Amino acid sequence: MESVQWGIIGCGDVTEVKSGPAFAKAPHSSLVAVMRRDARKAADYAQRHNVPTWYTDADALINDPTVNAVYIATPPDSHADYAIRAMRAGKPVYVEKPMALNAAECEAMNQVSRETGVPLFVAFYRRALPYFLKVKELVDSGVIGQVRSVSIQLNWPPNERELGPQAGWRVSPAISGGGLFHDLAAHQFDFLEFLLGPIESASGITRNQAGLYTADDIVVGTFEFASGVLGTGSWCFTVNPEQRIEQTQLVGSTGKITFSFFENFVITIDTAAGSETITVPFPEHVQQPLIELIVTDLRGRGKSPSTGETGARTSQILDWIAG
Template identity: 75%
Template structure:
């Protein structure tokens, strides 16, 4: 593939800054078509982002001869459907995270990729961001020695539209659409990165409950997990605290020290050892998916390898399923 010509299925909020503009900024890549079921919104997106073609039908985009790779950026309930259609049409797929609603849907997608030989890549972009690559480098260099255990804590207050007398429906907290709640959406990033740095998780258990009754999905999750390396982990996720209790912190505790960092809200890494404390500040780029998209384009051109594939992406869903007993 000489020039990777992308079509986006589902040009919603995630594509406005995080991903969409990056397709035109990566060498040998361009965004040539977008699709959204709402024709007016598809046309508006195309006009604002200088995309030459727009559709309100996914099959029309998939079958566009000018499109040779497809980015599926819809909610998770249609990831498998659109990805499988595109792969059967012979077009590589880059799909948003979480890869699907559950591990079974992920396996169906991977099975088609194996059958057709068409690449399937997943938007776990932290595998390519400099901030997270620095954390991996510190672990690989054994700056804090052997990893003994991991502690993950994420507390967020409810989104404004989830509270009040007439809360608005949000697809992220509708299990039929998202597969779960905010845990399913955000912890997928966390577990994918944890495995990227520390290796496979061999067992994960947990408790998932809905305490506040704001929506159908779970709003609090507690988990224990163990890596094949022997390191163990504990995590807590609560989405119904007040803003004073908001926290996003993960710790890697090793035999010689500790690394503390944030997954979503800060750009600082703190390393504590017997030699003292070292802080790193590594901001995210403007388009956070651009570094991964560049690696994906290189893979599709036969020049490199993406660190995030359908096989690695499915692992996060399997872990989420284990923890929430789905």
């Protein structure tokens, strides 16, 4: 494949800045078609992003001969269906995270990829972002010695978008596979496996304490890496703003690294020599570094760090913890 010509199924909010423009900015890549069920919104997106073709039917986009790769940016409940249809049509797929509703759906997607030989990638873009690659560089350098444990802490106040009768899909388990834990912890576990190797077991407790929506709003979990590193995590989405915190700590034999998955660009290293902070900003389009690697992979000139196989592992961990 000399040039990758993308079509997007589901051109919603995530595609406005995070991903959509990157398909046109990545070398040897272009965005040639978009699909959304609402014709007015599809046409508006195409006009604003200079996309030549728009559709209201997914099959029409998949079968468009100018489209040779498909990005699926719908909610998780339709990921498996669209991905399988695209792969059976011979079109490589890049699918948003979480990869699907559960590990079983992920395996079905990977099975079709194996049967057809059509590549499948997942939008765990932190595997390619400079900020997170810096965290990996620090760990690999041995600056904190041998990693002993991981601690994730995320306490956020309720988001107005997720409340009331018009609550978003992220807090509807039938659409998202869970709640905000599934949406956010997916990024965390995927990167931690990229950083420290496979997680071989995990368990947890989930509850809905505040009753603001149907999904669980608090999760606590434990997990163990094949290397012997142990991890704990707590996620609560109904605290007061004053209690807001989001940080992950890697505790090593000679120091610790503290970093953020979602809220700042600062990495703090604490050792016997003192404390040091490093700032690494995100790029304008956070998915662009990964998209560029996927394009390189599809052109036979490299490998993407995020695939259907790695994405499925994350869904398995979510299933272990949340059921």
